Amino acid sequence: MTTRATAPVTPSEAAALDRARALALNGRGRVSPNPLVGAVVLRDGVTVAEGWHEGPGLPHAEAMALAAAGDAARGATVICTLEPCSHHGRTPPCAHALVDAGVARVVVGLADPLERERAGGVAVLREAGVEVVLAEGAARHACAELVSPFLTAALTGRPEVTLKLATSLDGRIATATGESRWISGPASRALVHRWRADADAVAVGLGTALADDPRLTARDVDGPVRPPARVVFDTTARLPLDAALVRDAADGPPVIVLAGEAAPADRVAALRERGVEVEVLPGDAPARLDAGLRALGARGVQSLFVEGGAVLAGALVAAGAVDRVAWFLAPMLIGGDGAPSALAGEGVRELSAAPRLIDTRTEDVGGDVLVTGRLRPLPGGG
Ligand SMILES: NC(=O)c1ccc[n+]([C@@H]2O[C@H](COP(=O)([O-])OP(=O)(O)OC[C@H]3O[C@@H](n4cnc5c(N)ncnc54)[C@H](OP(=O)(O)O)[C@@H]3O)[C@@H](O)[C@H]2O)c1
Structure with missing residues (x-):
């Protein structure tokens, strides 16, 4: 082990780390179950090579950058968004490759x-x-954000859950008559399609599947996208056979119904015949919620993008199962005692028990206010 003092990160290295993060994002929607990683090779503060991980089975970011650098890697500084691996996976360990390259x-x-x-x-x-x-x-925090789905899945066995909702300023997700399209504006909805593309799976509760008949596909998104799986929380397998999700289950991205043991066998069989994958989960509602997330984790789903509705959102929040929140506040007022609020269920009785977001950010998206934050700290201590 070397005992010489380690110089702190220099300004050119900090800028290269920003660049490496941007490179890592080229793998969005493609690299799972691997992490998003970027790397930059610097000589005398000047970039000589770059790389990012493009997907499972393909070279890691460090290996890409070293290959691009060639002999220039000897004596150089390599910037990596994530600690280089030390184990043989589908590709050789990057830490050894960096040593061999003379970095x-x-x-x-x-x-x-x-x-x-x-x-x-x-x-x-x-x-x-x-x-x-x-x-x-x-800088470290931003690098932790890049890999939070990967680390959440590896450390907990369930996906990182992002809850996305759009409400009026008075917190309603629909009118008293059930109309909810559209509360958020076109720019927000375009962003949602980008986020769907980034996720391994997109989910709704049965109520939303019945009310809105969504396809839950990622549409009009730039760049190569691996279509996310579509998930419906549907205890008794009531998803109609003529629902948009069922109609293209066999030909489109996978559709997974998370059902309970109360689901009638003929309903389960009818959905399966049409190409829907049905997971029959044991236990009461909270146990099924946990088992459902674990079943998705076991299928390799590292990021689950939940789009409501209020009953599912309330259950997930009450169970402490939400990692991230993305909340669009549209500048409109719905009002009315019958208009559903965003989180159904009992809620909290005391303000001190209310889950509070951390790492909160607020931005304007085409006139909507987008509030993002986390209900659980970033894994990896970011
Ligand atoms: N503005 C928005 O962002 C937004 C987003 C989505 C939906 N919406 C609107 O919200 C309305 C639908 O919402 P909703 O609250 O009625 O329904 P929902 O949350 O979409 O679905 C609720 C149903 O999911 C099923 N479910 C299965 N497992 C569950 C679990 N572990 N926890 C909770 N639910 C589980 C339950 O039915 P079973 O017990 O029968 O399985 C439950 O009744 C529609 O009007 C829709 O347009 C608005």
Whole structure:
């Protein structure tokens, strides 16, 4: 192990880490079950090569950047958004590749908690005399955001759950007559399609499937997209056979119904005949919710984008199952005692028990106010 002092991240390295994050995002909607990772090779503060991970089975970001750098990697600094791997997966370990390439220094955006179980990429590099510096503060946090679905799934066995809702300023998701299209504006809805494309699966409750007959596909999104699976929480397998989701279940992206043991066998069979995958989950409602998320995790779903409605959203929040929130507040007032509010169920009785968002951001999206934040801290201690 080297004992020499490690120089802190320089301004050119910090800028390269920003660039590496942007490169990592090229893999959006494609890399799962692998993480989004980007890498930049610097010589004397100048970029000589870049790489990002493009998908399962393909070279890791560091390997791409090293290949692009060639001999220029010797003595260079490599910036990685995530700690280089130290284990043989489908591709050789990146930490060893960096050592073999003769790299002098590595800047790591986020130490990978999964590497703690292994030799550890940072440890391998340091053992070989490569100087390693770990990013801190906002840079580290941003790198943790890149890999939160990957780490959540690896550490908990269930997907990272993002709850997206659109409400009027007075917190209603529909009118008293059930009309909800559209509360948010076109720019917000376009963003939702981008987010659907980024997710491994998109989910709604049966009430929304019945009321809106959605397709839950990612439409009009730039770049290559692996279509997300579509999930309906539907205890008794009541999803109609002529629903849009069922009609293209066999030919479109997978449709998964999360049902309970009370689901009649003929309903389950009819859905399966049409290409719908039905998971029959044991237990009461909270147990089924947990089992449903775990079943999705076992299928490789690392990111679940939940689009309501109020009953499912309320159940997920009450169960503490929501990791991220994306909330559009449209500048309109619906009002009326019969108009549903965003979260059904009992809610909290005391303000001190109300779940509070952390890492909150607010922005204007075409006149709607978008509030994003987390209900659980980023995995990896970002
Ligand atoms: N503005 C928005 O962002 C937005 C978004 C979505 C929907 N909406 C509107 O909201 C309305 C529908 O919402 P909704 O609240 O009636 O229905 P919902 O939340 O979409 O679906 C609720 C149903 O899901 C089923 N379910 C299965 N497992 C569940 C679980 N573990 N927890 C909770 N529910 C589970 C339950 O029916 P079973 O027990 O029979 O399975 C439950 O009645 C529509 O008017 C729709 O247009 C608005």
